[in-house]
């Protein structure tokens with residue numbers, strides 16, 4: 001099988017994460033996923049500023065360690081879960097046979113800061129998986145083929161059932 005695309009770590013600054021999540025209309029008690037969560041910046045803002053329940057998936061072990069330390073330092077362990085894994089692994093996708101609480105289907109908002117090559121693989125997975133009304137909030141890159149629901153410079157939000 002051809003190797004899947006990837007992207008190096010580059011963090012979303014906290015102020016931008018706040019703008020992005022606000023644009024995605026994240027509200028208290030909702031479930032936020034960050035696919036490729038790095039050190040967890042978006043999740044920390046989601047938990048602290050929006051009261052969301054947050055799940056991040058990250059393949060780089062060192063970033064996972066740092067994200068978990070930061071979550072612990074801020075006392076957010078009950079609210080933010082950092083999973084060491086590959087976002088393309090079937091276990092995170094109910095339609096591919098995954099089960100459990102860390103399937104993307106449980107998300108109200110999915111944050112992504114990836115690239116167009118990764119979107120090509122993820123887009124059909126998100127189309128199959130997400131519930132009506134769920135939002136995808138993308139930093140820097142729009143998602144080709146989807147109609148934008150809300151946008152700001154460098155930020156794009158898409159809504160299942162209203163554009164994809």
Ligand SMILES: C[S@@+](CC[C@H](N)C(=O)[O-])C[C@H]1O[C@@H](n2cnc3c(N)ncnc32)[C@H](O)[C@@H]1O
Pocket residue numbers: 005006007008009010011012013034035036037038039040041042057058059060063085086087088112113114139
């Ligand atoms: C541009 S960074 C964004 C980090 C974080 N979402 C943020 O906005 O602060 C992209 C992240 O995706 C991770 N990544 C790339 N491919 C991945 C994959 N297949 N599974 C899990 N994480 C991946 C990288 O290690 C990196 O940390």
